Amino acid sequence: DVKVTQSSRYLVKRTGEKVFLECVQDMDHENMFWYRQDPGLGLRLIYFSYDVKMKEKGDIPEGYSVSREKKERFSLILESASTNQTSMYLCASSPTFEKPGQTSYEQYFGPGTRLTVT
């Protein structure tokens, strides 16, 4: 089974702090994603990475950065946390195009980190 783990289930930080959210997957997936989930808004893509050291902005990258130094690990960084970044953060991974026996683009999600910024 694919396993995606996130460093914390719950996190409370103060405004202005630098926050690191870590995500690790054990299935050798090329693609990794960071989403935030807010009521009524679904999942919104913050950043994604399709290879080590490669990253692409998603729909809401402002106030965030990412790092992918190793294939299995994708970090989300809040440079200076603000109260409007209070949210559930979900990491996901997926294999790349057309691998035998795998459904293309299916994403596997981690358990999520509920971040509260006070």
Add this chain to the structure above:
Amino acid sequence: GQQVMQIPQYQHVQEGEDFTTYCNSSTTLSNIQWYKQRPGGHPVFLIQLVKSGEVKKQKRLTFQFGEAKKNSSLHITATQTTDVGTYFCAGLVDSSYKLIFGSGTRLLVRP
């Protein structure tokens, strides 16, 4: 920008009743995926539809992809309490890595 609209936002049904959620995209999709998120859980992949007009079934769940590949639906026959959760559609655009998620439909089932 590209959007996937999903309705309804909530649906509260009596156990045994049917349920349907609909997704509509502003652009043509390469494929559409459906996910289920149980309360307190994370989204879990259910199915992927790729072909125009495609219909797939998983037990009591029926998934459809529109002829124009811009809309999709999930229908649950005779809901059970285990169906409770939020159902998301997610469209893939232009064979990119980027899924665009609908806002989700939260299903509540009265026993």
